Amino acid sequence: MPERLGPPLAEPLFERLVIVGLGLIGSSLARAAKRLNLARTLVAADASPAVRARVAELGLADVVAETAAEAARGADYLILCVPVGACGSVAAEMGQALAPGAIVSDVGSVKGSVVAQVQPQLPAGVHFVPAHPVAGTEHSGPDAGFATLFHNRWCILTPPEGTDPAAVARVRAFWEKLGSNVETMTPQHHDLVLAITSHVPHLIAYNIVGTAADLEEVTQSEVIKFSAGGFRDFTRIAASDPTMWRDVFLNNKDAVLEMLGRFNEDLSALQRAIRWGDGETLFNLFTRTRAIRRGIIDIGQETPEPDFGRRKAD
Numbered sequence: 001m002p003e004r005l006g007p008p009l010a011e012p013l014f015e016r017l018v019i020v021g022l023g024l025i026g027s028s029l030a031r032a033a034k035r036l037n038l039a040r041t042l043v044a045a046d047a048s049p050a051v052r053a054r055v056a057e058l059g060l061a062d063v064v065a066e067t068a069a070e071a072a073r074g075a076d077y078l079i080l081c082v083p084v085g086a087c088g089s090v091a092a093e094m095g096q097a098l099a100p101g102a103i104v105s106d107v108g109s110v111k112g113s114v115v116a117q118v119q120p121q122l123p124a125g126v127h128f129v130p131a132h133p134v135a136g137t138e139h140s141g142p143d144a145g146f147a148t149l150f151h152n153r154w155c156i157l158t159p160p161e162g163t164d165p166a167a168v169a170r171v172r173a174f175w176e177k178l179g180s181n182v183e184t185m186t187p188q189h190h191d192l193v194l195a196i197t198s199h200v201p202h203l204i205a206y207n208i209v210g211t212a213a214d215l216e217e218v219t220q221s222e223v224i225k226f227s228a229g230g231f232r233d234f235t236r237i238a239a240s241d242p243t244m245w246r247d248v249f250l251n252n253k254d255a256v257l258e259m260l261g262r263f264n265e266d267l268s269a270l271q272r273a274i275r276w277g278d279g280e281t282l283f284n285l286f287t288r289t290r291a292i293r294r295g296i297i298d299i300g301q302e303t304p305e306p307d308f309g310r311r312k313a314d
């Protein structure tokens with residue numbers, strides 16, 4: 001991963017940054033915040049004693065707290081980096097330890113449910129600015145993180161109506177320092193968009209790998225041996241964290257079911273085209289989807305494969 005972060009700030013953006021949950025995303029934030037001097041003091045909290053010990057060993061934070069409540073005391077910026085199903089209980093645990101003026105944010109892959117869980121737990125005067133970095137990998141835990149994870153990636157903010165604009169601006173500045181492009185939308189719109197661009201694709205990957213594993217005519221070793229192409233990409237996605245993804249589907253139920261309904265209709269149309277030898281339908285769709293992939297590469301959201309140029313010339 002090339003180093004593309006800017007120089008450290010002369011004056012940190014925050015006095016006491018607290019990160020709760022030091023897995024892939026939390027530890028990436030901690031690494032980037034330390035490298036860029038975004039906080040005078042960086043405090044880490046995690047429910048897992050093994051993770052806390054590893055965070056201390058790696059030197060990812062100035063202070064490693066036993067509990068979220070202990071960590072939250074004196075925070076001016078606290079980011080929840082736990083599975084979306086755990087956000088409400090962590091907010092309940094630490095909410096009363098926060099002083100007015102503090103900013104609470106998160107990184108959850110679902111926004112409507114996180115807003116509903118967290119906001120009621122925060123005392124008056126504490127600002128909640130939900131965020132979702134659209135960046136990640138199939139790995140988890142504190143060793144999986146890296147400082148450049150958010151560089152040139154989108155980060156979506158979904159501030160509830162009436163959120164203090166100054167708090168939103170500070171959260172935006174934080175993500176921009178990490179190299180992210182920041183966009184704002186409602187939690188509901190976020191959940192609909194991410195259902196089709198992230199959640200349903202993960203479900204398809206989990207399902208296709210599961211289907212292949214259950215086949216009787218094709219052995220498990222054949223699946224592994226011949227998964228050099230498209231299937232291999234599905235296995236990467238299907239290796240993603242089970243707790244995180246269980247929580248995503250349970251917390252974005254309506255949008256995922258809506259998108260799955262459309263997906264199933266379109267899949268049936270393709271099935272029909274194959275059955276009736278309708279090559280034109282197949283060709284037209286594949287032409288449209290190829291243009292979408294090339295558009296993603298053109299805006300620099302994806303690194304081209306090393307042999308992309310050769311394939312194009314073929």
Ligand SMILES: NC(=O)c1ccc[n+]([C@@H]2O[C@H](COP(=O)([O-])OP(=O)(O)OC[C@H]3O[C@@H](n4cnc5c(N)ncnc54)[C@H](O)[C@@H]3O)[C@@H](O)[C@H]2O)c1
Binds near residue numbers: 139244
């Ligand atoms: N992995 C991705 O690609 C990705 C990308 C963007 C956003 N997210 C979101 O980021 C969040 C974290 O995901 P991750 O991939 O870093 O997961 P992870 O499994 O790597 O880390 C989660 C950490 O949270 C800790 N934790 C769990 N429950 C807790 C609790 N009640 N109190 C304190 N700590 C607790 C775990 O011990 C673990 O260290 C999730 O909400 C996920 O939806 C993930």
Ligand SMILES: O=C(O)C(=O)C[C@]1(C(=O)O)C=C[C@@H](O)C=C1
Binds near residue numbers: 109134136137199240
């Ligand atoms: O690249 C991957 O491994 C990811 O799954 C990252 C990904 C995504 O679907 O794009 C996964 C979940 C997040 O909420 C954001 C990013």
